Amino acid sequence: MSNLFGRTRPIDQARVVPTGETIGSYTSYLDAQKAVDYLADEKFPVQHVSIVGNDLKMVERVTGKLSYPRVALSGAMTGAWFGLFIGVMLSFFDGGGQAGGPYLNVLTAVLMGAAFWMLFAIIGYAAQRGKRDFTSTNQVLASSYDVIVTPDVAMDARRLLAQLPMSSTAPRPFQGQGQNHSHQPPVQTPPRPEGWHDPYGSQQPTVEPAPETDGSETARPGQAPLSGPRRGEFPDLPDGRPQYGIRIDTPPAPAEDDSPAGN
Known part of the structure; x- marks a missing residue:
């Protein structure tokens, strides 16, 4: 090519x-x-x-529907252009002995071209017998x-x-594509500090021996050790005030009288 x-x-x-x-x-x-x-x-x-x-x-x-008038008109216009070209070419070789000779030759060529091309177009359309009654473009x-x-x-x-403001559906490469990344060291995650506790992370069950206690609640085997206040208990602040709400002192209950009635 x-x-x-x-x-x-x-x-x-x-x-x-x-x-x-x-x-x-x-x-x-x-x-x-x-x-x-x-x-x-x-x-x-x-x-x-x-x-x-x-x-x-x-x-x-x-583009449209074909009919005999349309076919005849299209053929006549095509033939007229072809006849005009032939008439102009023949006018160059005309000796000009007769007045109006070149123009007469051009007009004759246009009419003859239109007549012959119209006749050929009608014959060709009739030969199709209505199998293609439309015009189209491919x-x-x-x-x-x-x-x-x-x-x-x-x-x-x-x-x-990338500097051309046009929309493209091609995938864009990530930054640095085309370079060799095989020798780059892997990114390592920094270790967590000691004592850091993730409240949303999963806790692995640990089994520790139960320490000697004085009857307080201890961790059961297969569970994490219990630390801090129990559920529902809120220790007081260091100055003695309650951590949540206010403290209401309960009045002492009245003493029951054990003496016999009537004494």
């Missing part, structure tokens, strides 16, 4: 789908073309860039267009496209 302004690529390379890293994915071909044009404006080596269309579909858009579209570059210049292309 070759063009007028570029180099000829090898035949084997033109027969395979380009491979590399996708630096941009767009739903419109014009957006992909704009991205490549921006790279070219930024002096990027665009010979490493390719545009690949995914999920190609052939779309035929119906177009090949893709669901998305990927801008692919070779891996050696992919980072430079991404850096340039």
Whole structure:
């Protein structure tokens, strides 16, 4: 494959789908073309860039219904343009001996072209016998267009496209992608300080021998040792005041009279 302004690529390379890293994915071909044009404006080596269309579909858009008058009019207009071209060409070789000769030749060519092309169009439409009574245009579209570059210049292309305010569905690389991270030491979590207690963490059951106590509650086997006040008990503050609420002194109960009645 070759063009007028570029180099000829090898035949084997033109027969395979380009491979590399996708630096941009767009739903419109014009957006992909704009991205490549921006790279070219930024002096990027665009010979490493390719545009690949995914999920190609052939779309035929119906433009109207055919009929004999429409076919005749379309054929006459096409023939008139063709006859005008032929008449102008013949007017250059006219000797000009007759007054109005060149204009007469052009008019004759236009009329003859319109008549013949109208006749051919009507005959062709009649030969179809109504199997295609509409006009349409064909177009090949893709669901998305990927801008692919070779891996050696992919980072430079991404850096340039990041400055272009266009939406792209291509995944963005994380910072530092493309570098070798195999020699970096693993990140270690700092150790927790001693005495630090996580109230939301899971506690591993511990088994400790029961110390000698004077009858107070101890931890049962398989449970963490009990420390601090029991549930429902709130010790007083160091100055003697209650920790929560106020203290109400309960009046002493009246003493019962054990003397016999009537004494």
